[in-house]
Amino acid sequence: MYEERNIVWKGNDVSVFTIQVLSKRLLGVVLGGILLLTCCGCAAAIFLSTSSPDRIYTVNLTGRKERPRFFTNEVRLNVLKNGKPYMSDLYLHSGDAFDISFEFGYPDYRWLNLNVLQFYKEENFKTGKPDTLVVTNKTDKNIKYLVVFSRDDVLILDMPSHSETDLRTSPSRDQSKGFTVKGEFTGGGTFKNGGSFKVPNGVTGPFTYYINITEGKVDIESLELEKN
Numbered sequence: 702m703y704e705e706r707n708i709v710w711k712g713n714d715v716s717v718f719t720i721q722v723l724s725k726r727l728l729g730v731v732l733g734g735i736l737l738l739t740c741c742g743c744a745a746a747i748f749l750s751t752s753s754p755d756r757i758y759t760v761n762l763t764g765r766k767e768r769p770r771f772f773t774n775e776v777r778l779n780v781l782k783n784g785k786p787y788m789s790d791l792y793l794h795s796g797d798a799f800d801i802s803f804e805f806g807y808p809d810y811r812w813l814n815l816n817v818l819q820f821y822k823e824e825n826f827k828t829g830k831p832d833t834l835v836v837t838n839k840t841d842k843n844i845k846y847l848v849v850f851s852r853d854d855v856l857i858l859d860m861p862s863h864s865e866t867d868l869r870t871s872p873s874r875d876q877s878k879g880f881t882v883k884g885e886f887t888g889g890g891t892f893k894n895g896g897s898f899k900v901p902n903g904v905t906g907p908f909t910y911y912i913n914i915t916e917g918k919v920d921i922e923s924l925e926l927e928k929n
Contacts, residue, residue, distance in 0.1 A: 755815050758782055758858055762793065764803075776803045780846070780858065788846060792883075793820075793854060807854060813868060816860070821853040821871060829872035830907040837865045839915045840886075847884035849912065859887070873900045873908055877929060882912055882919050894919035898926040 749762040759781040765774035776794040780787045794803040807820040836857065838844050844860040852871040860866065879897030886892075892914060900908075913920045 749810070751810060751812070751818070753812055753815055753818075758787075758816065758818075759784075760818055760856065764794075774803075778856070782858075791846070791848070793848070813855075814866075816858040817866060817868065818856045818858075819853055819868070819870075820855075825852060825871035828874060829905060831869040831871065832873055832878075832907050833909040834868040834870045834912065835865060835909065836860075836868065836912045837914065838862055839913055842890070843887040844914065845885045845887045847882065847914070850881040850883070851879060857884075870910075873898075873906050876900050876902065878908075878910075878926075879929075880910065880912065880921050882914075882921065884914070892919050894921060896921040897929045898923050899929055900926060 747761045747763055750759065752759045761779045761781070762776055763779065764776040774795065775792070778791050778793050779789045780791075794807070806822060809823045810818065810820045813819055834849065834855070836847065836849070838860050841862050843862055844857070847857040847860060849855040849857075852874075855868060855870070857866060877897050877900055879895065881893075881895040883893045884891065898908075898910070900906075908923060908925050911920075911922045911924075913922070
């Protein structure tokens with residue numbers, strides 16, 4: 702843990718003094734640990750809290766919404782249902798110094814209905830007509846939560862079995878649009894999948910995308926666009 706150096710002075714008496722010097726490596730580890738603890742402390746702070754229109758759900762976002770200079774910043778969400786913890790520490794966003802920050806990419810939010818929360822950027826909706834995203838639970842199970850990661854992030858809570866939700870999302874751009882879907886059934890069992898679609902040059906939407914949750918898999922489709 703330290704380097705030990707002996708320094709000797711010659712004279713009538715010989716005295717040996719041992720000086721314990723922290724090495725540069727150890728000092729770096731200590732400083733790194735302090736930085737890590739500081740970041741962890743920051744990550745616990747709630748920077749956004751919103752409740753559903755009927756006040757049943759409260760969603761709290763924690764973490765670092767700004768772009769980091771070093772390392773990676775993460776945003777996570779916690780959900781209360783009727784005032785009691787329902788879900789905790791769910792991943793929502795991450796990025797390093799070269800990625801888009803959460804506060805820049807998703808500065809706005811709104812409840813689309815009683816159990817659907819959308820994180821988005823209002824400016825994106827001014828670039829054209831919004832796309833439609835149709836999410837269908839084709840299973841016999843209720844879905845506890847489902848998150849769609851795309852140009853907008855959408856959180857769906859307590860989606861009943863054999864139900865469908867239609868959403869308006871930001872217009873497609875930049876020759877492609879991708880989705881990642883992650884969720885959990887009530888009572889256990891998770892699902893996840895992703896996919897992206899080619900948007901031909903000169904072709905403008907709006908487009909319709911379909912996310913179908915079936916037993917054992919998640920299908921992401923578009924009747925108008927080809928997959929990458």
